[in-house]
Amino acid sequence: MNYTTQMDAAKRNIITKEMEAVAKKENIDVELLRSLVAEGKIAIPANKNHKNLDAEGVGQGLRTKINVNLGISKDCCDMEKELEKVRVAIDMKAEAIMDLSNYGKTEGMRKKILDICPAMLGTVPIYDAVGFYDKELKDITVDEFFKVVEKHGEDGVDFITIHAGLNREAVELLKRNRRLTHIVSRGGSLLFAWMELNNKENPFFEHFDRLLEICEKYDMTISLGDACRPGSINDATDPCQIKELITLGELTKRAWERNVQVIIEGPGHMALDEIQANMLLEKKLCHGAPFYVLGPLVTDIAPGYDHITSAIGGAIAATYGADFLCYVTPAEHLKLPDLDDMREGIIASKIAAHAADIAKGVKGARDWDNAMSKARADLDWETMFNLALDPVKPRKYREASTPEHSDSCTMCGKMCSMRTMKKVLNGEDLNILRD
Incomplete structure (x- = not known):
């Protein structure tokens, strides 16, 4: 049967091989999965050109997934080191990789990742535009932005972050409501700069239908980026963040009408007591679309330990509705993460995701x-x-730290509670003092 996207298939009551794979992994009924994909409450990012993809689902009732960011920069441009990160992240069972390369001709890096990556791959096309055309941001045309998006689709990227909600209205609101940390989204700040330097509307907002046409062609999921996500706890849940979220909800419905799958991106930095309300707002304003959060980091004072501040916020966010966690490493705000930083970030995010899955009753x-x-x-x-x-x-x-007796550890020795209970309940002598 012919269909254009996973959502198109779901609406036509077609079960795709990707739906079958996800249902088996999640141990859920494939017909239930299909219905939720049709409603947009589950996304299965699966570009038609990503040939070695091991599909994953993101959304309602599924395990909380994690994403690993990596990629080359001008200061750290060792492609082989980043590819080793991809291999390790896959070995550690990360469900998604985002190539955030922002230096030179990044197409080569992207294609090398796709060759070895069964995880779903995400990118931020605007990062690529400056290097792709070798011209200053201000001079990039609307057509050129969309040509880059098309290239990412052609290469096999499964989901793209597009900051389509940062329109002129949002920019004026931001200027009237000054923040401590302004716009901390890299892609969002680049679009803001392009809009201001050219005195034009955000091309991805103004020509959103053109974006949908490309995404439908390759079955690329749009991860609607949160340009106005809070970069400090002071800026959380402010007018800028909420205004953008309302716009993202409106764009979500337009995408679904074209059978394009959507994931909504969210905060950011946020105090503990605001997280639950923010998860409810996203699900309400964006019609139950899957929610993807960076953290949220629950305090701003722990550089070097932000994998911990993020895991705390991520566990709470996923408990109350977030479906997808972007990992944060100890190097956040400080440098490009190395391999050890990446490992620490993955483990912290996986702990948060699993803790939330227990709380929200995910099967198994x-x-x-x-x-x-x-x-x-x-x-x-x-x-x-x-x-x-x-x-x-x-x-x-x-x-x-090897204990004297193998049935204990060096902290408790023969006073180990597990040892004590096991011996007593089995009717054995405890002999704490005797050998």
């Missing part, structure tokens, strides 16, 4: 924890390591 989420708890009660160290989110680190700790 608790089973993993119950298996770990049983292994702990049984003092079965090998099973504990095998079940661990990161098997390497706990095994390393165990080997670095």
Whole structure:
């Protein structure tokens, strides 16, 4: 059967191979999945030209997914190091990679990633435009912006971040409501600059139908970027952020009319007590579309530890509706992350995602924890390591500090509560003082 996009197929009651793969992974009924894709509440980013894609679903009732950002910059332009990050991220079961390369001819990097990447791949085409044309931002034309988007679709990119909600009205609102950190979105700030320097409307807002035509052609999901996301807790839930969110909701309905899948991007930096309300606002204003958050970081004072501030916010956000977490590394705000930074960021985000899945009752989420708890009660160290989110680190700790008795650890020794309960309940002698 012929269909243009995953959403088009879903509306026609067609079950695609990608839907079958996602339903199997999530252990849910494929017909339920199809209906939610048709409604836009689940997105399956799957560009027709991404031939080695192992499809994932993002949205209502599914496991919370994580994304890993990487890519070359002018100061750090070692392509092989970034490709090694891709390989490690895939080994660590990241569901998505975003190539945020912003230096030189990034097409080569993008194609190399696609060659080795079964995870869904995202990009921000405006990052590519300056290098692609080798001309200053101000001088890039509307047609040239859209040609870059078309190239990303042709190459096989599964989802693209487009800051279409930053229109002239939003810009004027931003000027009237000054923030501590202004616009912290890199793509958003570039569009803001282009609009101001040329005194023109945002081309992706003004010509949104042209964007939809390209996305429909390749079945590229639009990740509607939050140019006005808060970059500090002071700026959270302000008029600029909410105005843009309202616009993104309107654009979402237009995209769905063309059978283009949508993900909504969200904050940012945000105090703990604002997160739940923000998740509700997004789901209400954007009609239940999947929500993708960067963090949110719950305090601004922990450079070097922002994988922790982000994981705290991410767990709460996903509990109350976020479907997709963009990882944050210890290097956030400081430098391009190295391989170790990336590993730390992935683990922190996976902890947040899984903790939220338990809280929101995702099917099977608790089973993993119950298996770990049983292994702990049984003092079965090998099973504990095998079940661990990161098997390497706990095994390393165990080997670095070997207890006298193998059924305990060096913190509690023979006073280990698990050891005590196991022996007493089995009718064995406890012998704490005797060998």
